[in-house]
Amino acid sequence: MAEALPPGLKALALGDDFEVAGVSSQFGGDDFNGPFCIHKAFDASMATEWSSQGDGNKAFVSLRFKQPQRLSHYSVHSVDSE
Numbered sequence: 001m002a003e004a005l006p007p008g009l010k011a012l013a014l015g016d017d018f019e020v021a022g023v024s025s026q027f028g029g030d031d032f033n034g035p036f037c038i039h040k041a042f043d044a045s046m047a048t049e050w051s052s053q054g055d056g057n058k059a060f061v062s063l064r065f066k067q068p069q070r071l072s073h074y075s076v077h078s079v080d081s082e
Contacts, residue, residue, distance in 0.1 A: 009072060014042040017069070022062035025053035046077070 012018055020038050027036040038061055041050035052059035 011044065012065075012069065014039060017067075018063045018065045020061060021064040022060070023050075023052075024055045024058060024060045027051035027053050029053075 014020070023038045026032075026034060026038055028034045031037060032039060036049060036051040038050050040048040041061065050061070
C-alpha cells in the first residue's frame with residue numbers, strides 16, 4: 001500500500017508529468033519492458049524495482065519534466081547488494 005501524501009501534494013506520474021531522459025543501464029539489457037527496467041522505478045509499487053547493470057554508485061536516471069514543477073520532496077529506496 002502506497003504511503004498517503006500530505007494534503008495539497010500530488011505524486012507525479014511517468015508519462016503524464018515527466019519522461020525518462022536517460023539511464024545509466026538496466027539489468028537484463030535495454031528492454032524497457034523487462035523485469036528491472038527503469039519504468040519500474042516509477043510504477044508506485046514496492047514489489048518492483050529498477051536495477052542497473054552493475055553500475056554501483058555510478059548508476060543514474062535523468063528525468064525531463066513536461067512543465068516546470070516545484071518539488072517539495074522525493075524518496076529513493078536503495079538496496080545494497082554487497
